[in-house]
Amino acid sequence: MKLYETLAEDIAQSIRTGVMKLGDKLPSVRETSISRSVSPSTVFEAYYLLEARGLIRAKERSGYYVIAGAKKLPPEPERVSNPASSSTEVDVSRLVFDILEASKMRDVAPFGSAFPSPLLFPFDKLASSMNASMRVMDPWSTVDDLTPGSIHLRRQIALRYLVSGMHVHTDDIIITSGALDALNLCLLAVTRPGDAVIIESPSFYGALQALERLGLRAIEVPTHPREGVDLNALANAIEQHQPKACWLMTNFQNPLGSQMSDEKKRALVELITRYELPLIEDDVYAELYFGERRPLPAKAFDSKGLVMHCSSFSKSLAPGFRVGWAMPGRFTSAVARHKLTTTLSASVPAQEALADYLAKGQFDRHLRQLRHVLSVQQSAVIEAIARYFPAETKATRPGGGYFSWVELPAHVDALEVHRRALSLGISVAPGPMFSAQRHFKNCLRINYGHRFDARMDAALQTLGKLVISLM
Amino acid sequence: MKLYETLAEDIAQSIRTGVMKLGDKLPSVRETSISRSVSPSTVFEAYYLLEARGLIRAKERSGYYVIAGAKKLPPEPERVSNPASSSTEVDVSRLVFDILEASKMRDVAPFGSAFPSPLLFPFDKLASSMNASMRVMDPWSTVDDLTPGSIHLRRQIALRYLVSGMHVHTDDIIITSGALDALNLCLLAVTRPGDAVIIESPSFYGALQALERLGLRAIEVPTHPREGVDLNALANAIEQHQPKACWLMTNFQNPLGSQMSDEKKRALVELITRYELPLIEDDVYAELYFGERRPLPAKAFDSKGLVMHCSSFSKSLAPGFRVGWAMPGRFTSAVARHKLTTTLSASVPAQEALADYLAKGQFDRHLRQLRHVLSVQQSAVIEAIARYFPAETKATRPGGGYFSWVELPAHVDALEVHRRALSLGISVAPGPMFSAQRHFKNCLRINYGHRFDARMDAALQTLGKLVISLM
Structure with a gap:
C-alpha cells in the first residue's frame, strides 16, 4: 500500500466513524504535510483519491470539505436463498465460459474477475x-x-x-x-x-x-x-x-x-x-x-x-x-x-x-499486508456502491476474501448488466453463473481485490447509472 | 557419459561389430592409456565395466581377453498380439498401483521404472x-x-x-x-x-x-x-x-x-x-x-x-x-x-x-547426448539379457525410447517374476499391467534408461537365474 493510500484510508476511517463530519473542512495540504511528515504531493494524491471516492470535495480557493457522512453503506442482504428442492442436471459451462472469456481483456475494470490483483503477491x-x-x-x-x-x-x-x-x-x-x-x-x-x-x-x-x-x-x-x-x-x-x-x-x-x-x-x-x-x-x-x-x-x-x-x-x-x-x-x-x-x-x-x-x-507478514489491503478495498468499493447504485441495492460485507454479493433491485437483469457493462469496459459476474437453476437473476458478484483508484471509482459510477437505467 | 564409459562403449562396439574377436587379447592398460591419452585408472574402470558386462575377462598375469563374440543378441519378438476381439471393462488400476508402489524404493534396481534416470537431465x-x-x-x-x-x-x-x-x-x-x-x-x-x-x-x-x-x-x-x-x-x-x-x-x-x-x-x-x-x-x-x-x-x-x-x-x-x-x-x-x-x-x-x-x-545438444546414452544402455541391457536369460527369450530393440519388451519362455509367470525379483531388490514391469484382458503373462517391460554398471549387470544376472528357476 502506498503512502498516500494509507493517508487516504486514515482520513476515510475518520469520516466513516464520524470523527470528521459532513461539512467539516479538512486541514490544508500544507498543514497535513507538516502534521503527517509527508510531502505535499502525497497529501494531494490522498485528497484526490478521497475526492474520487466521493468522500470529500474541493471548493475553489477555499479547500477540501467532507461531503459524505458516517457509514453510508448499503444494507446487507438478509434473505436465505430459496432454490427448488429438486435435483438438477447441470448445464452452465457455456454461460460461465462465455462470461469469463469476455471478461479476460486486460483493460477492463475487473469487478467480474475471479482473481485478486496479481500485484498483491x-x-x-x-x-x-x-x-x-x-x-x-x-x-x-x-x-x-x-x-x-x-x-x-x-x-x-x-x-x-x-x-x-x-x-x-x-x-x-x-x-x-x-x-x-x-x-x-x-x-x-x-x-x-x-x-x-x-x-x-x-x-x-x-x-x-x-x-x-x-x-x-x-x-x-x-x-x-x-x-x-x-x-x-x-x-x-x-x-x-x-x-x-x-x-x-x-x-x-x-x-x-x-x-x-x-x-x-x-x-x-x-x-x-x-x-x-x-x-x-x-x-x-x-x-x-x-x-x-x-x-x-x-x-x-x-x-x-x-x-x-x-x-x-x-x-x-x-x-x-x-x-x-x-x-x-x-x-x-x-x-x-x-x-x-x-x-x-x-x-x-x-x-x-x-x-x-x-x-x-x-x-505471515505478507498475509497481514494482503488482508489489510483487501479490507480497505472492500470499504472503498462498498462505499462507492452506496454512492452510485440505486437505494434498494444490498451488498454483503464479508469478514474476509475479496468478493461482495450485490443484490440489485428485483427486476434488474444481471446478465443484461454484464453485457452492457462489458461494452463499456467493465466486467461483472452475473448471478446466474452461480446456480444450476439459473437463479439470482438480479445479483452480481463484485471483486474488490484490485487497487481502488479514480478509474475504478468512475467504473462503479458508470455501473450504477447502467443499473438505474435498467430498472 | 563419463570418459571411462565412452572408452568402454568404443571397445564394446568393436567387439559387437567383430573388429575384435572372441579370444583376442586387449591392449594392456598402459598401452591403451597412451594410445587414448587417458589415465590408466580410466582404462581400468573401462575394462572393469566391460568385464562386468561379460564382454572381456582378465586372466591372471596375462591381461584381458575378449570372451563375447559379435552380436550375441536375443531375437526380437515377431508375433502380432492376439487379444480377444470383444470389448472389455477395465479393472487394472489396483494391480498397476500395487506394482508401481512396490517398485518405488530408491535402492531397487529400477528395470520396472516408468522413468529414465533423472540424472540424465x-x-x-x-x-x-x-x-x-x-x-x-x-x-x-x-x-x-x-x-x-x-x-x-x-x-x-x-x-x-x-x-x-x-x-x-x-x-x-x-x-x-x-x-x-x-x-x-x-x-x-x-x-x-x-x-x-x-x-x-x-x-x-x-x-x-x-x-x-x-x-x-x-x-x-x-x-x-x-x-x-x-x-x-x-x-x-x-x-x-x-x-x-x-x-x-x-x-x-x-x-x-x-x-x-x-x-x-x-x-x-x-x-x-x-x-x-x-x-x-x-x-x-x-x-x-x-x-x-x-x-x-x-x-x-x-x-x-x-x-x-x-x-x-x-x-x-x-x-x-x-x-x-x-x-x-x-x-x-x-x-x-x-x-x-x-x-x-x-x-x-x-x-x-x-x-x-x-x-x-x-x-538439441542435450537431446543428442541423451539419445546417445540411451542407445548405449539399450545395447548393454540387451547383451546382458542374451548372457543371462534362457535361450528362448526374445527382446525388442526399439529405435528409440528406453523400454525393451521381453518375452520369456511361454510358461514363466511374469507376475511371479515381479514378486520374487522385488524381494531380491530388483523391479520389473510384468506384462499383465499392460492389458485390460491381463494377457502377456510371460512378458516383462525392461527399462534401460538407468546407468548400466556392475550392479545393474549383477541384477540382470540374478533376474536371469530367477527366470530359469521358474521355467
Missing part, C-alpha cells in the same frame, strides 16, 4: 525461493516427490494447521495442482455418474462445472448470505435425495462471502457424520480473514475422516504456481490414486519454492 | 532458466497465461514442429500438466461413460487407468512388436464396436518400443478419417530416437483435425516440471475448457522456464 521473494530451491534440488525428487508431493511442503502446510490447533500429519496431505484439482479429485473419489451432490445456492461455478463434467446432479440448498448454508434444509435434502457428497465453502464463500460460525461448523460435521456423507470443503479464502484469527475449517471438527478439506496458495501467495492440497480423511488413498492417473503430480519446482518460502517464515 | 541449466524467467516475470502472466498457456512456450513448441516440416500455429497448442493430463483431457472431450475406445495390445497402463476412471470400455487391437498396431484388425474393430476414440502411440510405443513407418501412419490417418474417428496420439518418446531424424507423428498426415496429438517435456528434458501439451485439432476448444475446469492451467513458472531454455537453443 510477493513475486520477488518467490523468485528468490525458486532460485534457492532449484539450486539444491535433488534430481531424484522429480521421481520421488510425485504424489503425494514434496515432504518439505507437506510439513510446512501441516505446521500452519498446527498453529490453528489442528493436528495434521504430513501423510494426511496430498499436494495437488491448485485447489480446483483437489476439489475435483475429491469429487471423483466419492461419486459415480448420475449421483446427486449437495451444493450451496448460490455456489462457486467451478463446482457446477465439475458436476456437469462428471455427469452428477446438483441439489442446491438454501444459503444465508452471511451465515452460510441452512442446516435444516441440508438435513432435509440429505433425507430426500441420498446424495453421495456435499461440496461447501465454510469460510468467505464464493460468491456470497458468507462464513459459518464454529458452532455451525460443528453441527454441520455432526450432521454429515450421522449420514456418513462425505463433505468436500473448499477453504481457499480462509487465510484472507479481516478479523483476529484464521477461522477454523469444518475439518477441525471432523473425527471420522469424512471431511475432504481442500485449499491452495493461489489466492493467498502464489497465483499461477498451481499448488494446492487436499486432506481427504478416509478417502486419502483414493484421491492420491486419482491424482496419479490424471496429472501424476503438481509441478515439483513450484512445490519446492513454496516450501522454501514458508520455511523462511515470510508468509 | 540438465537441471543446472533449467535452474538458470527458471531464475532468469522468474526475475522478469510479469505478475499479470499468472492471470493471463492460464490455459491455453504461455505464448512464449507455445511459440517454441510450434517452432520445433516446424523443423520437422509440420505447420503448427500457436493457437493449435494447449499447454497441459504433462502428457498424461493432455491425453486424459482429449479422452474426456470425445467420450461419454460406456463408450468403447480402441487401444493397442499391449498398451500403456495409463491409458487403461484413464478408461477405467471414465467408465469406458477397452477394445484391444492386435499389435506387432516392431511395427505397431495391425491396421486390418483396427478397421475390423472400428466396424464391429463403433468406438468413440482410438488411443495409440505411433513412435517407440510403451511397452513394446514399436514404431509405425510413415506410410503406415498415413494409412492410419486415412482409416480413422474414413470413420471420422478421433485418434488420440501419445507421442512422448519421439524425441528419444536413435536414428537420423525425429520420426513424424500421425498428426503430420492429418488434414481434418481428427488427430489429437499429445506430448510433453517429462521424458526429454524436465521430469517433475509437469509441462506437456495437446494439439487436439477440431477438438481444441473442448479440450481447453476441460483443462480450465479441472486444473485451470499448468504451473506458470515451469512454463516460462522451459520457454527460456528452449529460446536459448540448448535443447
Whole structure:
C-alpha cells in the first residue's frame, strides 16, 4: 500500500466513524504535510483519491470539505436463498465460459474477475525461493516427490494447521495442482455418474462445472448470505435425495462471502457424520480473514475422516504456481490414486519454492499486508456502491476474501448488466453463473481485490447509472 | 557419459561389430592409456565395466581377453498380439498401483521404472532458466497465461514442429500438466461413460487407468512388436464396436518400443478419417530416437483435425516440471475448457522456464547426448539379457525410447517374476499391467534408461537365474 493510500484510508476511517463530519473542512495540504511528515504531493494524491471516492470535495480557493457522512453503506442482504428442492442436471459451462472469456481483456475494470490483483503477491521473494530451491534440488525428487508431493511442503502446510490447533500429519496431505484439482479429485473419489451432490445456492461455478463434467446432479440448498448454508434444509435434502457428497465453502464463500460460525461448523460435521456423507470443503479464502484469527475449517471438527478439506496458495501467495492440497480423511488413498492417473503430480519446482518460502517464515507478514489491503478495498468499493447504485441495492460485507454479493433491485437483469457493462469496459459476474437453476437473476458478484483508484471509482459510477437505467 | 564409459562403449562396439574377436587379447592398460591419452585408472574402470558386462575377462598375469563374440543378441519378438476381439471393462488400476508402489524404493534396481534416470537431465541449466524467467516475470502472466498457456512456450513448441516440416500455429497448442493430463483431457472431450475406445495390445497402463476412471470400455487391437498396431484388425474393430476414440502411440510405443513407418501412419490417418474417428496420439518418446531424424507423428498426415496429438517435456528434458501439451485439432476448444475446469492451467513458472531454455537453443545438444546414452544402455541391457536369460527369450530393440519388451519362455509367470525379483531388490514391469484382458503373462517391460554398471549387470544376472528357476 502506498503512502498516500494509507493517508487516504486514515482520513476515510475518520469520516466513516464520524470523527470528521459532513461539512467539516479538512486541514490544508500544507498543514497535513507538516502534521503527517509527508510531502505535499502525497497529501494531494490522498485528497484526490478521497475526492474520487466521493468522500470529500474541493471548493475553489477555499479547500477540501467532507461531503459524505458516517457509514453510508448499503444494507446487507438478509434473505436465505430459496432454490427448488429438486435435483438438477447441470448445464452452465457455456454461460460461465462465455462470461469469463469476455471478461479476460486486460483493460477492463475487473469487478467480474475471479482473481485478486496479481500485484498483491510477493513475486520477488518467490523468485528468490525458486532460485534457492532449484539450486539444491535433488534430481531424484522429480521421481520421488510425485504424489503425494514434496515432504518439505507437506510439513510446512501441516505446521500452519498446527498453529490453528489442528493436528495434521504430513501423510494426511496430498499436494495437488491448485485447489480446483483437489476439489475435483475429491469429487471423483466419492461419486459415480448420475449421483446427486449437495451444493450451496448460490455456489462457486467451478463446482457446477465439475458436476456437469462428471455427469452428477446438483441439489442446491438454501444459503444465508452471511451465515452460510441452512442446516435444516441440508438435513432435509440429505433425507430426500441420498446424495453421495456435499461440496461447501465454510469460510468467505464464493460468491456470497458468507462464513459459518464454529458452532455451525460443528453441527454441520455432526450432521454429515450421522449420514456418513462425505463433505468436500473448499477453504481457499480462509487465510484472507479481516478479523483476529484464521477461522477454523469444518475439518477441525471432523473425527471420522469424512471431511475432504481442500485449499491452495493461489489466492493467498502464489497465483499461477498451481499448488494446492487436499486432506481427504478416509478417502486419502483414493484421491492420491486419482491424482496419479490424471496429472501424476503438481509441478515439483513450484512445490519446492513454496516450501522454501514458508520455511523462511515470510508468509505471515505478507498475509497481514494482503488482508489489510483487501479490507480497505472492500470499504472503498462498498462505499462507492452506496454512492452510485440505486437505494434498494444490498451488498454483503464479508469478514474476509475479496468478493461482495450485490443484490440489485428485483427486476434488474444481471446478465443484461454484464453485457452492457462489458461494452463499456467493465466486467461483472452475473448471478446466474452461480446456480444450476439459473437463479439470482438480479445479483452480481463484485471483486474488490484490485487497487481502488479514480478509474475504478468512475467504473462503479458508470455501473450504477447502467443499473438505474435498467430498472 | 563419463570418459571411462565412452572408452568402454568404443571397445564394446568393436567387439559387437567383430573388429575384435572372441579370444583376442586387449591392449594392456598402459598401452591403451597412451594410445587414448587417458589415465590408466580410466582404462581400468573401462575394462572393469566391460568385464562386468561379460564382454572381456582378465586372466591372471596375462591381461584381458575378449570372451563375447559379435552380436550375441536375443531375437526380437515377431508375433502380432492376439487379444480377444470383444470389448472389455477395465479393472487394472489396483494391480498397476500395487506394482508401481512396490517398485518405488530408491535402492531397487529400477528395470520396472516408468522413468529414465533423472540424472540424465540438465537441471543446472533449467535452474538458470527458471531464475532468469522468474526475475522478469510479469505478475499479470499468472492471470493471463492460464490455459491455453504461455505464448512464449507455445511459440517454441510450434517452432520445433516446424523443423520437422509440420505447420503448427500457436493457437493449435494447449499447454497441459504433462502428457498424461493432455491425453486424459482429449479422452474426456470425445467420450461419454460406456463408450468403447480402441487401444493397442499391449498398451500403456495409463491409458487403461484413464478408461477405467471414465467408465469406458477397452477394445484391444492386435499389435506387432516392431511395427505397431495391425491396421486390418483396427478397421475390423472400428466396424464391429463403433468406438468413440482410438488411443495409440505411433513412435517407440510403451511397452513394446514399436514404431509405425510413415506410410503406415498415413494409412492410419486415412482409416480413422474414413470413420471420422478421433485418434488420440501419445507421442512422448519421439524425441528419444536413435536414428537420423525425429520420426513424424500421425498428426503430420492429418488434414481434418481428427488427430489429437499429445506430448510433453517429462521424458526429454524436465521430469517433475509437469509441462506437456495437446494439439487436439477440431477438438481444441473442448479440450481447453476441460483443462480450465479441472486444473485451470499448468504451473506458470515451469512454463516460462522451459520457454527460456528452449529460446536459448540448448535443447538439441542435450537431446543428442541423451539419445546417445540411451542407445548405449539399450545395447548393454540387451547383451546382458542374451548372457543371462534362457535361450528362448526374445527382446525388442526399439529405435528409440528406453523400454525393451521381453518375452520369456511361454510358461514363466511374469507376475511371479515381479514378486520374487522385488524381494531380491530388483523391479520389473510384468506384462499383465499392460492389458485390460491381463494377457502377456510371460512378458516383462525392461527399462534401460538407468546407468548400466556392475550392479545393474549383477541384477540382470540374478533376474536371469530367477527366470530359469521358474521355467
